[in-house]
Every structure is written in C-alpha cells, then in structure tokens.
Amino acid sequence: MNENGIGARVRRKEDKRFITGRGNYTDDINRHGQTHAVFLRSPHAHARIVSIDTKAAMAAGAVAVLTGKDVADAGINGLPCGWLIHNKDGSPMKEPGHPVIALDRVRHVGDIVAMVIAESKNQAKDLAELVEVDYEVLPAAVNAVEALKPGAPQVHDDVEGNLCYDWHLGEKDPVDAAFAQAAHVTKLDVYNNRLAPNAMEPRAAIGEYDRATGEHTLYTTSQNPHVIRLLMGAFVLGLPEHKLRVVSPDVGGGFGSKIFHYAEEAAVTWAAKVVGRPIKWNSDRSEAFISDAQGRDHHTHAELALDNDGKFLGFRVSTTANMGAYLSTFSTSIPTYLYATLLAGLYATPAIYAEVKAAFTNTVPVDAYRGAGRPEACFVVESIVDKAARETGRDPAALRKLNLIPASAMPYQTPVALQYDSGDFVKNIDDALKVIDYDGFPARCDASKKKGMLRGIGLSSYIEACGIAPSTVAGALGARAGLYESAEVRVHPTGSVTVFTGSHSHGQGHETTFAQIVCERLGVPIENVEVVHGDTGKIPFGMGTYGSRSLAVGGVALHNSLEKVIAKGRKIAAHMMEAAETDVEFKDGHYRVAGTDKELAFGAIALQAYVPHNFPHDELEPGLDETSFYDPKNFTYPNGCHICEVEIDPDTGVTRIERFVAVDDFGNIINPMIVEGQVHGGIMQGIGQALCEDCIYDESGQLLTGSYMDYCMPKADMVPFYEVGTNVVPCTHNALGVKGAGEAGTIGAAAAVINAIRHATGVGDIQMPATSQRVWQAINASAAQAAE
Amino acid sequence: MPTVSMTVNGRKMSGECEERTLLVSFLRETLGLTGTHVGCDTSQCGACCVHVNGDSVKSCTLLAVQADGAEITTIEGVANGEELHAIQEAFRDNHGLQCGFCTPGMIMSALDLLKHNANPSETEIRHHLEGNLCRCTGYHNIVKSIQAAAVAMGGAS
Numbered sequence A: 001m002n003e004n005g006i007g008a009r010v011r012r013k014e015d016k017r018f019i020t021g022r023g024n025y026t027d028d029i030n031r032h033g034q035t036h037a038v039f040l041r042s043p044h045a046h047a048r049i050v051s052i053d054t055k056a057a058m059a060a061g062a063v064a065v066l067t068g069k070d071v072a073d074a075g076i077n078g079l080p081c082g083w084l085i086h087n088k089d090g091s092p093m094k095e096p097g098h099p100v101i102a103l104d105r106v107r108h109v110g111d112i113v114a115m116v117i118a119e120s121k122n123q124a125k126d127l128a129e130l131v132e133v134d135y136e137v138l139p140a141a142v143n144a145v146e147a148l149k150p151g152a153p154q155v156h157d158d159v160e161g162n163l164c165y166d167w168h169l170g171e172k173d174p175v176d177a178a179f180a181q182a183a184h185v186t187k188l189d190v191y192n193n194r195l196a197p198n199a200m201e202p203r204a205a206i207g208e209y210d211r212a213t214g215e216h217t218l219y220t221t222s223q224n225p226h227v228i229r230l231l232m233g234a235f236v237l238g239l240p241e242h243k244l245r246v247v248s249p250d251v252g253g254g255f256g257s258k259i260f261h262y263a264e265e266a267a268v269t270w271a272a273k274v275v276g277r278p279i280k281w282n283s284d285r286s287e288a289f290i291s292d293a294q295g296r297d298h299h300t301h302a303e304l305a306l307d308n309d310g311k312f313l314g315f316r317v318s319t320t321a322n323m324g325a326y327l328s329t330f331s332t333s334i335p336t337y338l339y340a341t342l343l344a345g346l347y348a349t350p351a352i353y354a355e356v357k358a359a360f361t362n363t364v365p366v367d368a369y370r371g372a373g374r375p376e377a378c379f380v381v382e383s384i385v386d387k388a389a390r391e392t393g394r395d396p397a398a399l400r401k402l403n404l405i406p407a408s409a410m411p412y413q414t415p416v417a418l419q420y421d422s423g424d425f426v427k428n429i430d431d432a433l434k435v436i437d438y439d440g441f442p443a444r445c446d447a448s449k450k451k452g453m454l455r456g457i458g459l460s461s462y463i464e465a466c467g468i469a470p471s472t473v474a475g476a477l478g479a480r481a482g483l484y485e486s487a488e489v490r491v492h493p494t495g496s497v498t499v500f501t502g503s504h505s506h507g508q509g510h511e512t513t514f515a516q517i518v519c520e521r522l523g524v525p526i527e528n529v530e531v532v533h534g535d536t537g538k539i540p541f542g543m544g545t546y547g548s549r550s551l552a553v554g555g556v557a558l559h560n561s562l563e564k565v566i567a568k569g570r571k572i573a574a575h576m577m578e579a580a581e582t583d584v585e586f587k588d589g590h591y592r593v594a595g596t597d598k599e600l601a602f603g604a605i606a607l608q609a610y611v612p613h614n615f616p617h618d619e620l621e622p623g624l625d626e627t628s629f630y631d632p633k634n635f636t637y638p639n640g641c642h643i644c645e646v647e648i649d650p651d652t653g654v655t656r657i658e659r660f661v662a663v664d665d666f667g668n669i670i671n672p673m674i675v676e677g678q679v680h681g682g683i684m685q686g687i688g689q690a691l692c693e694d695c696i697y698d699e700s701g702q703l704l705t706g707s708y709m710d711y712c713m714p715k716a717d718m719v720p721f722y723e724v725g726t727n728v729v730p731c732t733h734n735a736l737g738v739k740g741a742g743e744a745g746t747i748g749a750a751a752a753v754i755n756a757i758r759h760a761t762g763v764g765d766i767q768m769p770a771t772s773q774r775v776w777q778a779i780n781a782s783a784a785q786a787a788e
Numbered sequence B: 001m002p003t004v005s006m007t008v009n010g011r012k013m014s015g016e017c018e019e020r021t022l023l024v025s026f027l028r029e030t031l032g033l034t035g036t037h038v039g040c041d042t043s044q045c046g047a048c049c050v051h052v053n054g055d056s057v058k059s060c061t062l063l064a065v066q067a068d069g070a071e072i073t074t075i076e077g078v079a080n081g082e083e084l085h086a087i088q089e090a091f092r093d094n095h096g097l098q099c100g101f102c103t104p105g106m107i108m109s110a111l112d113l114l115k116h117n118a119n120p121s122e123t124e125i126r127h128h129l130e131g132n133l134c135r136c137t138g139y140h141n142i143v144k145s146i147q148a149a150a151v152a153m154g155g156a157s
C-alpha cells in the first residue's frame, strides 16, 4: 500500500496555514478602495414599512443607502428556492417572493430593510442608526402548529393559512390495516428543537466590479460557490456566468448554513457596481442568529404498531415543519425527501405512511443544518422504538435487533422510496453493546445509586441517505437541478498533479483525502498533489459540499478522472514502448509491458504527454488532463449504532455524559483520522441539541436566545472522550465503495442521549434540550405523581 | 485619531485608530495580522485570543488604546520562523483542527494553560477551554492535542 494512499492516517496538508495564522478566510481579504456595508435589519417579527428616510444618513456621509425600492427599481428578482414540493392533491407548493431587501413588509426579526455603505464598518453602523424607518407592527405567527390554525396572522398575503405544502409519502391503507391488527400501539409526541448552526466563522461577503472588463467578483463564505454563481447570476441579478466569478476561500465551518444563497451576497455584488467600489460585509454573531438559516423545528406525532412478539407492523407519522418567513434554497426538501424517506430507519417495518405540513411563520428561515431531516427522522424512530420497548417490557437493544433489516435482505426496498444497498445493522449494535459493556450496566447503575445518582443507558441506531444525489431520483422528487459532481485531474509535465474539484472543503480536509486517492491510483508522492476548490474561475462546474457528498460523489468523480488519466497514459506508454495497449499494465506508478522488463515511470509518461514528437495524430492527442462528471446511481447509506451512558444528579437535574460509543458503517475509509474527527464533531452537535441548544422565540417573534450569552453552545467540559469505531461494509454502487461520514454523528447522537436520560429518570417524554431545569422538573413531577 | 504603538511578535508596530477600535480589529485591520479571528460579539468564543504582556486575553475585550505600549503575541508569532512550535505540531499530529477558525485562539489559550500548569489533567484542560468554542472537532482532538503538547513541551510524561 502507498504510505499516503487510501486507508492511511495522513496528517492534513491544509493544517500548516491554519496553525500558523495564515488561513485565508473571506473576512481576511481586503480589496483596494473597498467600502463597508452594514445591513439595517427589522427589529420586528412582522410589520408594514410605512416609510424609510435615508436623508440624514446620506447627509452624514454615507457612500450609499440602498433600500427595497432601489432593488425593485434595478429589476432584481427575489431569492429562489431549489426544490419544488407537490401537495397531496398534486398541486405545487406555495412559493411567495423573497426579496433581497424588504420592500413594504418585514417578516422576521433580521429581515433586511436597508443596506448602508460607508468608509468603515463602524461608520456604517453609526449611519445605520440615522436611517429612519417607520413601522406599523403586525401580529406575528411564530409556532408552526399555531400558524396553521384558522385566524393565525398571515405571513404572506398570497399564502392562505400559512400553508406552504401538505405532502405525504407511503401508502395509508396498508398502514391502517396494520394498526387494526396490532397487539400494541405506542404513541409519541416530540418537538425537534430549532437550532442555530453556528459555524465559528460568521458569514461574510465582498462584492467587486471591474468597469474595464465588466466582470463581477463575489468572495463569499459558501459551501458551494458554483451553485451561488448559478442562483445569483441566472435567477436573482441576471448576470451572465462568464462575467461572474464566485470565490469561497478558506471557510470556517458550514454545517449546512453556508449552502444557501443569501440576500447579502446578491446585495454586495449588485451594489459594488452601483457605488463603483468594492463592498465588504461581515456578519456579527448576533446578526448571524437572525440571518443565518436555522435548522430542525419539527412538531411530530407518531404511532407504531407492534404484534404480540414485538415485531413492528406499521408506522405512521405526522409532522408539522416550520419554514420560517421565506423559503431558503433547500428548505422545502428537508422535511420531505430528507426526512420522511428515512422513517423506516433500520427496521423492516412493512407499512409506513408519513404526512408533512410545512408552515410559514415570522421567524428566521429554516433550512438544512448538519444532518438535515435525517436527525429529525432518527429522533422520531429511535424515540418511539425505545418507548415501545419500555411499554411492552422488552429490552431496547433486543427489540431493535428483533426488527432490524438483516444483512441478507440487501438490497432492501423500504416502503418510503429508498433502496438501501448495504449494511450489517446487527453487527453495529452488537459491536457497540460490547464496547460499552451493556451487560455490566446494572452494576454501574447500582454504583451510581449508592452515590445518590441516577444512571441511564440509551441506544440509537440510525441510517441516512447521503451522497446527495442521484440526479434522476432527485429530479423525480422535485429538485430543480441534478446533483452530480465534477473533478478535473491535470497532470503537469513533470508528473505533479493538480486536482480541481467541484466539492468544497470547509473543515473536511479534502486537500488531504482527495490527494490520498491520487497517490493511491497514480503512485505519485502526496507532496506532488495539490487540490484546488472554491473558485468558479478555476474549477469546473460543481455542486459543492453538503449531504455528506464530497467523497461519495466528488471523490468518485475524481476516481473516474484518474481512470481516464491512467488510460490515456497507457496509450502513451504503449506508443513509447512500442507495445500493444492491451499488453501495458499500470501498477505502483509504473507502466510495464507484460512479460518483459520494459517499464516507464508515470512521470516519464507525463513529460512525453506535453513534449511529444511523434504521437500518431489520429489516435493520440498531446496533454494529460482529464475531467469527469459523476452522477451517482443511488444514495449511499451510512448507518450505525450510538450508545450513550449518563449519570444524573437528581438534586440539580445536571446530566453528565459518562460514555459515548459510536460504531459506524461509512463503507471504505480513505483517512481514518479525518473520519473520526467528523464523527466527534457530529456527536458533539447531536449532544448540543439534546442537552442545551435551543432557538427560543417569544410570542412576538423575538429570538430570546440570540447571542452566546443566551444560546448555549456545547463546551469542552460537557463531554468525555468519545469511543468511536467502524464496521466497514462497502457501498455497492460506487467505485470507491464509500458512503460518507460528515453527518452521521449528528444524526445518531441526540436520540442516544435522550434515550439515556429517559432511562435514567424513568420519564418517557423528556423533550430536547434536556436542560438541567427540564430534567429536574421531570424527575420531581414524576416523584410527585408517584407519591399521589 | 490616536496613534497606538505596540510590540507585536517581537516587532515594534504602530498605527492610527479610533478610540473605540478593539484590539482585535487593530491587529486584523490596521496591522494586517488576520490570524486572530472574530467569532462573536459577546466575548465568549475565544477565537480572538492573543497574549498581552504574557497573559492570554480575548482581544475583543480590550480597546487598542488600552494595549498601547504592550507586548503582544499573536498566532503569527508562535512559530520560530519556519520551525513550528510543539503545540502547533501537536494540533497537526492529533487532528486538533478542522476548519481552523477556532484554532489560533485555541492554541493561544492552550499555551497559557501550559504556562501555568505544565501537566494538566483531562478535566483541567476541558475546564480551561470553557472560554474557547469549537464547532467542528467536538473538542476530542483538541484535548488530545493539548495533552500531546504538554508531553512534547516537557510537562506531562
């Protein structure tokens, strides 16, 4: 094996610049003559804009103050939504306009009212205070369930009853029939709390316009610069792509929140031409809380039908999802195709039916946040399975194993549209149970009791659909674009290699992982490989990074390009060694003529490719530079089992995570060190949701947890070292056998933590986040009930 | 506008800024040292940690004028030329960073811990990191990195 090839724990190539302070994040970039923008945002959740007076700000020295009227006068369109959902009756969802700057009505706290441009950020902030906006405050719809009730305040005049769509998946009749025969029915109501993604780097954008060439450049903190170029260029600003370059340099974390096309990007790009100078904007953290798309926010009622032996017969789920005030780029697909399709979980439940209603409210738009729909699905499934075990007196691990889809059933068609290709779910659970010493739990529990503490253990088995997405499937499901990926492999004359990938790294380490794939296939040293991403001026069209897709889609595109390079090299080698192409084999970086001692190193072939003298022109072109676009055949299905063990102090309600074990199947692994890191970070985000994170809006639509003073971010002392392992079952339908690892931790973790707390306290309906206050109240309420 | 002078990473530097300019903005915008990051506006994330006269300080909690005449070390000054500091090596060896945004602050904060406690326990490390947020790593490999740095720097064995 190549020491830096597939499977090696290679230290990351990108690290040096980050540990020495030489990263290049958007806010580190400054353009000559740049101005600074501050966005004046609505302080009200819902209001009519009666008037805006910008005269004082202009008189005090603003470079420009632009409002919704300027945007409308410039003919700028609203921000588009990328996924069309159809209602049960086949009619399309409601898609109200989403203006770049609000025109006459604001619909959430943080909605943009004006853009103030000045010489410095401080000056722009001062001037923003001089802009006088007269609002007529309107009642706000905040909670999604309430928003759908008659008489609720209307968020958009053209969306009756605030209903974006009323959608369903699966067949209802077989499910009803299953429930009719059930020996036991378990019912569950859960609220999946709303989260703020909180990448540590706040969003930022710089717009620049070159009058001489007519070219626009946008530097932006994006996970997918090409998608931004397409959405902003074609749909919002009407700029041709060859005159628009989008650069996403180092990006400090995304977790979904930097997928979407945001208003600020369009605003700085457009206004840079208006004012004739570059414009920089960077978000404050408090601003991020009211302008970055948030995640989750599902209200769900679910019912599970079991027979006498504990076998699942049917499952029905009804969910109300909060879309917020406007449709963000991928928002509509999250509670439908990334949620309901995963409701089979890992179980062979024969009949499943899901209904999802999506509601507009006067809150920040909701869209993908790490896991995106799949954590919500996992939480519903794993909560109800645990509850069913408790109600029927079964061991939760045993009940799960009884109902798992066996490895022998692969490929397995679920009743909710997906076909799982591979996985050994029983082994995931068995391995995880062994690591945590499940059998030793009663003794540990006794030891905790002696100290006056409660102890609990909770399981969560998850599966996710990743590698987003097979374009035909995505298209059939309403995606307005296919979701393939591209990779170009440019071999240089001296044999070094530059990879241009449409994937984007904002912490995932592609510069290393992708280089490892090149090392493995071409046999070149890792120092001789450079991976370029994040600049539409350099890379071929690409869909970017989200949905754990970079390796499973972008990596496979890279693999395919490498195969083309090797094939072209073989032609050159055959020509140079005067052998038949079919006799030339490629191994360990050398082309050899089978059965002879003739060989040429890859580097020699590369040089010949660029300085040929006698290539047969009809058969062989010079150059060694290949591009592939890979469109997957199916989703990939990472899966695993997470087990959490907690100790709770009944006097304070404080939960301590004692152990956290994860056994995951990501298919083949390129760099185990990086994969473990992805799992660690994902688990922490799941634990954060379970224990402390919460976007809480009051009735008027004010976000009460709008800063790090109020929104509880998980910290280092909340967790022990995680114990992570893998159970590799290669993906059957891509050349690398990989499934993707980016979201798994977040998908599985929350349910494991909450199930452990439910187990420890004996309170079955503890909701997230299980803060110490909530846990204490639950313990005391159940004690009081028991005393009655 | 006042002129502020300080010794940054061993070099005398000065620049003009408004009185209200935060030290972090002065470092980033006036002096062009963009390794120090801004992750919040309530002094909680620690992305902006630097050393002021030898102590770890969140540079968003200090005005630049307050640091007039001070000795400042930022992440750019941790390595000795091309030779990385043991703690930088430790972060790289242990995959203590993903997106890298929190990393400068983590390193500056961890250096401060190791200065006062050459052999910290896991609990002490986790407690010390209370003022440093990381959204990527789940802290696991950051704690490992600091443990490894302690060993490399001659503390823990």
Ligand code: FES
Binding pocket: B037, B038, B039, B040, B041, B042, B043, B044, B045, B046, B047, B048, B049, B058, B059, B060, B061
């Ligand atoms: S920027 Fe200083 S603590 Fe967050």
Ligand code: FES
Binding pocket: A200, A252, A253, A507, B096, B097, B098, B099, B100, B101, B102, B103, B133, B134, B135, B136, B137
């Ligand atoms: S590495 Fe991304 S925030 Fe810590």
